[in-house]
Structure formats: structure tokens, C-alpha cells
Amino acid sequence: MKTLRKWSRILHRDIGFFFIGTTLIYAISGIALNHMADWNPNYQVETNHFSTTINLENTALVKSNILNLLDEVDSRKNYKSHYYSNENTLKIFLKGGSSVLVNINNGNGIAEYLKRRSVIYESNYLHYNPNRIWTWFSDIYAGALILFVVTSFFITKGKKGITGRGGIYTALGIIIPILFLLYFM
Numbered sequence: 001m002k003t004l005r006k007w008s009r010i011l012h013r014d015i016g017f018f019f020i021g022t023t024l025i026y027a028i029s030g031i032a033l034n035h036m037a038d039w040n041p042n043y044q045v046e047t048n049h050f051s052t053t054i055n056l057e058n059t060a061l062v063k064s065n066i067l068n069l070l071d072e073v074d075s076r077k078n079y080k081s082h083y084y085s086n087e088n089t090l091k092i093f094l095k096g097g098s099s100v101l102v103n104i105n106n107g108n109g110i111a112e113y114l115k116r117r118s119v120i121y122e123s124n125y126l127h128y129n130p131n132r133i134w135t136w137f138s139d140i141y142a143g144a145l146i147l148f149v150v151t152s153f154f155i156t157k158g159k160k161g162i163t164g165r166g167g168i169y170t171a172l173g174i175i176i177p178i179l180f181l182l183y184f185m
Contacts, residue, residue: 001154008154015144015151022141029123042121043097048073048111056090056104066092073100073111 032041054069056062067076070092078094085091092100102109129135153162153170160166 005154005157008151012148012151012155015148019141019144025123025126028120029127032120032124033127042117042124043114044117046113046115050109050111052107052109056102058084
């Protein structure tokens, strides 16, 4: 048992050190993704209100006029497409998911720019398993977490270990999620 405890401590420590970065990435993105109803964890939306005198009625010159508007509001290089959501409103789609909405009657408009949230966007990207290699890495990480759990059973002995307080915490850590699932599903 002494050898098992020694190797459990070694594995637990080394696995923990190796996967610190991955654990931090999954923790950050997990919190962000848990609160998607409260905010957009991937993008921040910035708005810019403006007014224009450019004629944006649906005529043969509308695309040229839209590009002139974008020279004032954003950049014509970002133009993707446009459409009229109703007879008074023109929506212009820009690269990167941003858009411009203009009331063609009075020239009042709003530009909405999507900006990636640094660190959180990248963490969420990895959380979604973007490719096969990251999926393999994530599977190895999951296996390491299982080994991390198993080794934790043998690190502390006695009343603070798995046969004492540690066992109570372990049981609660299993029972609480199960009860949650049974109650809310």
C-alpha cells in the first residue's frame, strides 16, 4: 500500500502539472459557455450611431451608394451583401459578422461591430473540439482526469482519506449531480 500511495502522489502531481493549461482553458470556457444566456462569450458588440444624406433607396445606383456610405461608416472592403428588411430599412452585411442598419427615409443608422473576446474566444474554440488532433488530445486529457481521480483515492490515508472525510466528499460529489439530473430532467 505504501508503494501504491507513493506512485499515486507522483502520478497525481505530474499529471496535474502537465494539464494545468488545459484545465484552465476548459474552466474558463466552461464558465463562459454556462452563461451564454447572459452574454455572448465569443464576441463583444460595439455600436456606432450615425446619420447620412446618401440616397439608399432601392435603385440601380444603390450598391454604389452603399459603398459610399461604407467609406464614411466603416470600409467598402468589408461589404458582403445587403437587403431591404422592409420598405424603410436597409441592412448591410459586413465581413466578420458585423452589419449596418439604415432607415432610408431619415438617414439614421446604426453600425454593429462584432469583436472577438480575446482568450475566451480561443478557449471556447478549443472547448468545441475543432479538429481530430484536438479531439485526441481531449480524450487523453479526459483519461488523465480519470487517472487523476483514481490516484487521489490513495494519496491521503486514514480519517482524511477515502475511508473517512475524503469518502464522504467523494460520495457527495457523485450523489449531488445525479440528484440534480433526476430532479431537473
